[in-house]
Amino acid sequence: DSxxxxxxKHLITATGQRVTLRCSPRSGDLSVYWYQQSxxxxxxxxxxxxxxxxxxxxxxxxxFSAQQxxxxxxELNLSSLELGDSALYFCASSAPLDDRSGNTIYFxxxxxxxxx
Amino acid sequence: EDQVTQSPEALRLQEGESSxxxxxxxxxxxxxxFWYRQDPGKGPEFLFTLxxxxxxxxxxRLKATLTKKESFxxxxxxxxxxxxxxxxxxxxxxxxxxxxxxxxxxxxxxxxP
Numbered sequence: 001d002s003x004x005x006x007x008x009k010h011l012i013t014a015t016g017q018r019v020t021l022r023c024s025p026r027s028g029d030l031s032v033y034w035y036q037q038s039x040x041x042x043x044x045x046x047x048x049x050x051x052x053x054x055x056x057x058x059x060x061x062x063x064f065s066a067q068q069x070x071x072x073x074x075e076l077n078l079s080s081l082e083l084g085d086s087a088l089y090f091c092a093s094s095a096p097l098d099d100r101s102g103n104t105i106y107f108x109x110x111x112x113x114x115x116x
Numbered sequence: 117e118d119q120v121t122q123s124p125e126a127l128r129l130q131e132g133e134s135s136x137x138x139x140x141x142x143x144x145x146x147x148x149x150f151w152y153r154q155d156p157g158k159g160p161e162f163l164f165t166l167x168x169x170x171x172x173x174x175x176x177r178l179k180a181t182l183t184k185k186e187s188f189x190x191x192x193x194x195x196x197x198x199x200x201x202x203x204x205x206x207x208x209x210x211x212x213x214x215x216x217x218x219x220x221x222x223x224x225x226x227x228x229p
Contacts, residue, residue, distance in 0.1 A: 050214070
């Protein structure tokens with residue numbers, strides 16, 4: 001158990017709909033990352049937050065957005081869903097950068113999204 | 117642009133048959149190279165971080181090594197429970213105090229009893 005908690009584990013929704021994925025980082029971790037994993041693309045970095053502020057953006061679509069709240073949990077919002085958005089969405093967290101263990105990024109178990 | 121290439125894509129081994137997985141990379145300013153294990157439908161599980169050429173780390177039947185251009189994950193006398201996809205990732209500075217991981221597509225290892 002990495003200590004990163006994601007909900008829901010599975011969800012099925014229709015095209016055009018909107019969903020929210022939730023993540024609680026490991027205790028003490030300030031950074032939260034979101035990744036997308038599909039069969040043909042591997043793990044793709046979407047976005048990073050550090051202590052409530054957006055820190056880096058990767059290949060995140062404009063239809064997707066995220067935020068990190070004061071209690072450090074994070075949500076990834078996916079809207080106007082398309083069939084191609086079906087994937088595993090992972091949240092990950094890491095310790096503060098001034099912590100020696102801050103290099104390591106720990107992953108949750110993921111949220112399976114199926115768009116039908 | 118940071119690139120990570122893993123080979124082979126898939127590997128079948130008999131139980132006890134040792135082998136190595138390769139991860140070659142190009143990156144500007146490597147901060148660390150990571151190995152993760154991923155079981156089907158699960159999140160990547162952290163195995164090792166390597167920081168400089170010549171460094172080695174071991175955990176049970178796994179040993180990771182690093183050179184300036186590639187890393188190897190050596191599996192000694194594997195067991196069926198070692199079957200998984202092994203992911204390599206490089207961490208580099210991406211600006212604004214942020215370090216990002218770029219992943220390879222992984223090597224799917226199957227160990228046959």
